[in-house]
Amino acid sequence: MKYIIFIISLIMLSCEGPPRRNEVRRVEDFATPATEESGEEEYIMITTAINLPLYVRHEQKAFLEWGKKMNVKTSILGPSEWDIPAQIETIEQVLAGKPSGLLINGTDPGMAQAIKKAVKMGIPTVVYDSEIKGSGRHCFIGSDWYEMGRLQGERMAKLIHGKGKVACMGILGMENMEAGFKGFQDALKKFPQIEFIGKYDDKANVEVAARITSDLLVAHPDLTGVAGFDSNSGPGMAIAIKENGKSGTVILTSVDAEPEHLRLVKEGVIQYLVGQKRELFSYLGAEFLYQLRHKSLSLSLNDAKAGVTAIPDFVNTGVIEIDKSNVDLFNK
Secondary structure, three states: OHHHHHHHHHHHHHOOOOOOOOOEEEEEOOOOOOOOOOOOOEEEEEOOOOOOHHHHHHHHHHHHHHHHHHOOEEEEEEEOOOOHHHHHHHHHHHHOOOOOEEEEEOOOHHHHHHHHHHHHOOOOEEEEOOOOOOOOOOEEEEOOHHHHHHHHHHHHHHHOOOOEEEEEEEOOOOHHHHHHHHHHHHHHOOOOOEEEEEEEEOOOOHHHHHHHHHHHHHHOOOEEEEEEOOOOHHHHHHHHHHHOOOEOOEEEEEEOOOHHHHHHHHHOOOOEEEEEOHHHHHHHHHHHHHHHHHOOOOOOOOHHHHOOOOOOOEEEOOEEEEOOOOHHHHOO
C-alpha cells in the first residue's frame, strides 16, 4: 500500500506542469513520512527560488538525506521564483503547525519579524547563507562573504598585474553580497593603478549579467576584469565575454562551483572561483534543530531561563578556492 501511495504521489507531481510565478512549491522526502514511531516530527526548510539548481544540488539534497538518516519528515517550501514576500508569507503560514524546526534561507532583512515570531513560539530556528539581523534566530550558518570578496579581489589584482579597470556584480542590498562587495573593493584599494568602476545588480539572472557585462565592454573597451557574486553572475558574464571575443583578455572571477562554472574554468573563460560548502548549511542546521528540539545537551539548569542555547550562535563553514590547477577534482 505504501508503494501505491508513493507512485500516485509521483504521478500527481508529474502532472502539475511548470510552476506558476509566485507559486509556493513543496519538496518532501517521501521515503520518511512522519509517523508515530518518528514522533510526528517535521523539519521544514523555507527558501525562495526553490527550483534553483544551486539550491537543489546542495543544501536541499543534504537536508533530505539528513531526514532519511534520522527517520524524520523533512519538507522544503518556497516560491518557484525569486520572491521575498512569498517566502516571508510561507514562514508565516507554517507557524500555525508548529513544526519541529525551521531552517530558513536568509534572503532579505524584511523576514526578521517572521523569524522572531517563530523563535517566540519556541520553534527551533536556524538561518543560513545570509544573516538576518534582529531576527533572534538560534543560529546562523554560512560563509564569510567579506572573505570571499577579499579573495576574489586579491586574485583579480594578481591576474591583471595590479592595474586596469574592474567591476563586480551580484544582488545589490543582500547582506552577504554587500559584505562580499566590500571585501572585494577593500582588497583592490591596495593597488592604486586599479580603477574600480562600480558594482551592478544582475538580480541573479544570467541574461541580466550578460547584458551588464556587454554594456561594460562598450562603455569601457579597456575593461580588464569583472567579478561575480551570485550563482548566475559567472555564467552570464562568460556569455558576454565569449560573444565579444574577450576570453582570457578580460579576467573573470566568481562565486560558486556549479558544473557550468567548472566547465568555464576548464575552458579558460573564468579564471578563479570561490566555492561555498553549501551542504553544511542544511546538514549542520538540521542537526542543530534536532538538538534544540530534543534538548540532548544543556549548558545550565534551565537554558531557556538562562537565555542560552546549546548550539553555536554562528558557524562559518569556510570556502573552496578553484582554478585551472584543481578544477578536475571538483567535477563529481
